[in-house]
Amino acid sequence: MKSQAIAEGRKSSHDGISASAFALDAFLPYRLALLSSLVSRSIQKLYEAEFDISIPEWRLIAILGSDGPMTANEIRGRAAMDKVQVSRAAAKLSKSGHILRRTDPDDRRKSTLSLSETGQSIYNHIVPMALDREAFLTSALTEKEKADLIKLLEKLTKRAEKMTSKSFL
Amino acid sequence: MKSQAIAEGRKSSHDGISASAFALDAFLPYRLALLSSLVSRSIQKLYEAEFDISIPEWRLIAILGSDGPMTANEIRGRAAMDKVQVSRAAAKLSKSGHILRRTDPDDRRKSTLSLSETGQSIYNHIVPMALDREAFLTSALTEKEKADLIKLLEKLTKRAEKMTSKSFL
DNA sequence: CTTAAATGGTTTCAATTGAAACTAACTATC
DNA sequence: GATAGTTAGTTTCAATTGAAACCATTTAAG
Numbered sequence: 505m506k507s508q509a510i511a512e513g514r515k516s517s518h519d520g521i522s523a524s525a526f527a528l529d530a531f532l533p534y535r536l537a538l539l540s541s542l543v544s545r546s547i548q549k550l551y552e553a554e555f556d557i558s559i560p561e562w563r564l565i566a567i568l569g570s571d572g573p574m575t576a577n578e579i580r581g582r583a584a585m586d587k588v589q590v591s592r593a594a595a596k597l598s599k600s601g602h603i604l605r606r607t608d609p610d611d612r613r614k615s616t617l618s619l620s621e622t623g624q625s626i627y628n629h630i631v632p633m634a635l636d637r638e639a640f641l642t643s644a645l646t647e648k649e650k651a652d653l654i655k656l657l658e659k660l661t662k663r664a665e666k667m668t669s670k671s672f673l
Numbered sequence: 674m675k676s677q678a679i680a681e682g683r684k685s686s687h688d689g690i691s692a693s694a695f696a697l698d699a700f701l702p703y704r705l706a707l708l709s710s711l712v713s714r715s716i717q718k719l720y721e722a723e724f725d726i727s728i729p730e731w732r733l734i735a736i737l738g739s740d741g742p743m744t745a746n747e748i749r750g751r752a753a754m755d756k757v758q759v760s761r762a763a764a765k766l767s768k769s770g771h772i773l774r775r776t777d778p779d780d781r782r783k784s785t786l787s788l789s790e791t792g793q794s795i796y797n798h799i800v801p802m803a804l805d806r807e808a809f810l811t812s813a814l815t816e817k818e819k820a821d822l823i824k825l826l827e828k829l830t831k832r833a834e835k836m837t838s839k840s841f842l
Numbered sequence: 843c844t845t846a847a848a849t850g851g852t853t854t855c856a857a858t859t860g861a862a863a864c865t866a867a868c869t870a871t872c
Numbered sequence: 873g874a875t876a877g878t879t880a881g882t883t884t885c886a887a888t889t890g891a892a893a894c895c896a897t898t899t900a901a902g
Contacts, residue, residue, distance in 0.1 A: 526800045526804070532712075532810060533716050533810070534732070535823075536712055538753050539709070542834060543705055559706075566697045569695070583697060635695070652821055656818060656821065657708055659813045660712075661707065667715045667806065667809060668711050
């Protein structure tokens with residue numbers, strides 16, 4: 505069956521690769537997904553157990569805590585979340601009293617979100633924990649490796665953004 | 674408010690860090706989640722458009738195609754999926770006719786899954802596409818950087834596994 | 843044998859997510 | 873100042889996911 509590739513009508517630049525040689529566990533998207541899901545799950549459980557908040561809620565708290573009050577739309581840009589995610593996270597945080605909304609009198613569609621007392625307290629406690637987790641995660645890396653990692657992730661993210669936008673089919 | 678840290682009763686090894694200096698977009702778990710979600714979304718849309726399969730289904734096809742027929746439980750180990758995910762993906766692929774199930778006569782709880790004709794055809798077509806995407810993603814990296822990346826991901830994944838298992842709270 | 847425990851896999855239920863539709867408020871144009 | 877088009881944010885609906893309970897079968901223990 506030496507002409508299976510022809511019979512199957514391939515047209516990729518990887519036509520020549522024997523499909524049987526493919527290894528899922530060496531496939532970068534799979535590795536990234538696996539690593540990311542392990543990390544996220546661990547962090548998510550921590551936040552949930554300690555503060556009863558989800559990851560999207562954590563992102564809002566992190567942004568509002570470090571950059572100060574801003575609107576949902578501004579958060580959307582900074583946290584790479586879509587407006588639905590932001591809206592839902594804000595609704596929960598508002599209900600649980602961790603953020604406050606102040607409608608902008610100049611444009612009543614907008615409202616400025618800010619941390620409440622309890623929100624600020626969560627921020628103060630959660631940031632050191634988050635940093636501890638990150639430190640644990642990277643504790644097997646040298647300083648140079650950490651620097652390399654940041655650079656690599658930056659490059660990959662740029663490519664990934666290109667891949668996502670504009671039909672790439 | 675110079676003793677806020679004391680007032681807030683911190684106890685982490687990152688106590689000294691000013692919480693306001695925290696930057697979400699420099700936080701590794703966030704970066705990983707962002708990159709992974711961009712990559713996954715892009716690939717997911719490709720698979721969906723071309724073959725009408727989801728990412729979990731793709732994983733089964735990839736494993737069965739490269740490693741040959743095996744049971745759900747064996748797939749679970751190789752693809753880092755839990756048994757529910759495998760069961761659901763197998764159910765869909767079975768319904769769409771891309772895999773076949775053969776109950777093990779020696780242990781009727783198990784069944785061996787294998788690619789059908791159409792499943793094999795999808796495998797043959799999808800692997801080159803997947804590799805193309807991966808190549809695009811890493812095309813901004815030198816060979817050395819690619820090698821570094823693999824090594825880094827491996828180290829991080831090992832740490833992440835430790836972080837997930839065994840209460841780390 | 844008979845019961846208890848373990849294993850392979852499926853189902854169920856609630857919570858989360860994604861995409862599209864929607865509402866309200868504002869801006870620009872005529 | 874009416875109308876059309878934008879923008880900010882919310883809601884809705886279906887699909888996906890996670891966790892626990894469940895079923896069927898096999899293995900182990902008495």
